[in-house]
Amino acid sequence: MKAKRSAFHYFCVVTAEFLMTFLFSLPRYRLLNSIKATFLSMMGARIGKRVVFYPGVWIFTGRNLFVGDDVDFALGVIVTTDGGVDIGDRVLIGYRTQILSGNHVIPPERGQIFSAGHVSGPVKICQDVWIGANCLILPGVTIGEGAVVAGGSIVTKDVPHFTIVGGCPAKILKARE
Numbered sequence: 001m002k003a004k005r006s007a008f009h010y011f012c013v014v015t016a017e018f019l020m021t022f023l024f025s026l027p028r029y030r031l032l033n034s035i036k037a038t039f040l041s042m043m044g045a046r047i048g049k050r051v052v053f054y055p056g057v058w059i060f061t062g063r064n065l066f067v068g069d070d071v072d073f074a075l076g077v078i079v080t081t082d083g084g085v086d087i088g089d090r091v092l093i094g095y096r097t098q099i100l101s102g103n104h105v106i107p108p109e110r111g112q113i114f115s116a117g118h119v120s121g122p123v124k125i126c127q128d129v130w131i132g133a134n135c136l137i138l139p140g141v142t143i144g145e146g147a148v149v150a151g152g153s154i155v156t157k158d159v160p161h162f163t164i165v166g167g168c169p170a171k172i173l174k175a176r177e
Helices: 007-023 030-042
Strands: 058-060 065-067 078-080 085-087 098-100 102-104 118-120 123-125 163-167 170-175
Touching (some): 007 030, 007 058, 098 123
Parallel strands (some): 058 078, 085 123
16 A cells, blocks of 8 residues: 655645746756756756757656756657656657656556556667657667667667667667668
């Protein structure tokens, strides 16, 4: 049985969500990107240099997040970090992509879904990766160095280094030459 959360816990979560929504609605000016990175660092993340956050990015809670240098989070990207998210250097993350390190549990038999809990798994995105727009990266996935994920793909399994994947679920389309 789960322990009950205190009113103070909920206050802290809602306040962090409010600050995240406000800060990450601001434009991607260099100074504002620095403030956004500092906020994430205060939440437990490690953020590299020259990271760009377009407006509308949602990264929560921030703990268990490592972001390398020169990473670009496009408009509307969502990242859940409690299961662990490691993003290498020089990664492009397309518009409205979702990187999820946690998900709901489907209970056995006909158990209640609402209180079934969560399962998490680390997501690793190696360096020099391009993730197209509207992709979904599921918990426990590693995307190899130099890989390209075609727009609209759902990544359910590891992606080898220097390959192009696409589809639902994502499958290898070809190797990068």
